[in-house]
Amino acid sequence: MVHMESESTSAVALPGRILVVEDDRQILAIVSLLLEDEGYEIVTASDGRQALARLREGANPDLIILDLMLPSLDGWEFRAIQRADPELARIPVLVVSADASAKARAIDATSFLRKPFGVDDLLDRVRRILSERVRMEARMAETERLVSLGKLAAEATHEMSNPLGSVVANVASIEQLVHRMKDVVHTLPRDLDRPVEAGLVLARVRRAVGVAALAEGKYVEAFTQLRGLFDSDGMPLHNYASFLGVADLAAAAIHAERHNEGRDVIERALSCIDGESTGRLRQLIARARGVLAPPDEAEAHFDNALGDPAGNQWPFERAQLRLDYAEWLRRRRRINEAKPVLMEALGTFHRLGARSWAQRAQAELRASGVTVTGVVADADALDDLTPQQRQIVRLAGEGLSDREIGDRLFLSPRTVSSHLYRSYPKLGVASRHQLRDVIARTGDASRVTNQEVQ
DSSP: OEEOOOOTTSGGGSOOEEEEEOSOHHHHHHHHHHHHHTTOEEEEESSHHHHHHHHHHSOOOSEEEEESSOSSSOHHHHHHHHHHSHHHHTSOEEEEESOOSHHHHTSOOSEEEESSOOHHHHHHHHHHHHHHHHHHHHHHHHOSOOOOHHHHHHHHHHHOOOOOOOOOOOOOOHHHHHHHHHHHHHTOOSOOOSOHHHHHHHHHHHHHHHHHHHHTTOHHHHHHHHHTTBOTTSOBSSTTGGGGGHHHHHHHHHHTTOHHHHHHHHHHHHHTEESOOOHHHHHHHHHHHHHHSOHHHHHHHHHHHHTOGGGGGSHHHHHHHHHHHHHHHHHTTOHHHHHHHHHHHHHHHHHHTOHHHHHHHHHHHHHTTOOOOOOSSOTTGGGGSOHHHHHHHHHHHTTOOHHHHHHHHTOOHHHHHHHHHHHHHHHTOSSGGGHHHHHHHHTOHHHHHHHHOO
16 A cells, blocks of 8 residues: 655645746746646746736735846845835745845845756755745744734744755756656666655656646657556555646546556556545546546546635646536536636636646637637747747648758758747747647738748
């Protein structure tokens, strides 16, 4: 039996809403993905003015991760405005910056992390800050002598003296990250005789590669990678991280037409769990079983999960659950019941910037007879690309393969693939089949064709 690891030392037991302020889209995407994988709810902003708007339009975050070199309103100016507002001043701030100057280090923040930073350094710093925040709030509840939460935050600033860890890696682009993970996965042995830490890394790698393949429509590859989270007996690579992939494994099994195999491996894996599942796992398990269940049994799994308020702590996974449930309702011709569920899922995807998932929810709404407005990609999205990237995107949007594009532009297929993966985050797409729509929305196809194919 597998004893489920306690989440008391992870993000799940802590206040989990984080505002990430970063103008580099790729760094923003990677940091957001890492933190969401740890269970945090992520809100993003690309400059100081947008960050202030985020703070004033909704619930305050429990932590702000702040870059200093920002357009419009930089990190120093943002911090000055934040400190002047008593309501906002209490929110701890983790500054991340490549600026190692005395001015940067002198900023009045809870902690400072220099770029480039390692993944473990970032996650450890976030946990420490939020753990200290929990302890501070507990002390405030125990005594009326503490004047305010702001004073406690000020105390924490002086009490915490976490030295910078050694720099283990720079933040890579999404394309480089996925290719490195694929290289690792192809060399992995199937045995599980390895340290727990290695199992955690391998489970995260397999899940990340599998989800990336799922987003690209490579369902057999997605199923193969996610299936590798468990051995033939259902034992996991890691006692907790492997189970975070069960819902995506179920979805991949359906699309890859491996329904029975997917159901069998998931049930064998779940039978290995010893102890009560967390709220997050209950939600993922219910979604997996709902997707794979016979039509007359699926609704009970969806209803049980949506009736558990614990699942609201993970809004993206909650929205995925709602989307799958709404698709099931629509297939049963229960259109009026599906519409509000789809609208709620779509709202979450839009708020979290999950573009490909928002597109899927919009498609379901249109199939339900609801007119949905809204542009997934910015009108000037192509302007963020280099001239060569725009050429490649246009040709890929016309349906050419990497090899065909390479022959036309005198590039290797590997170089073409690299440019495409670097372009996807800038365009807000997950795969090449979405490129034609992006070009059509921007109205830029003629300019790309006439000016850049020389």
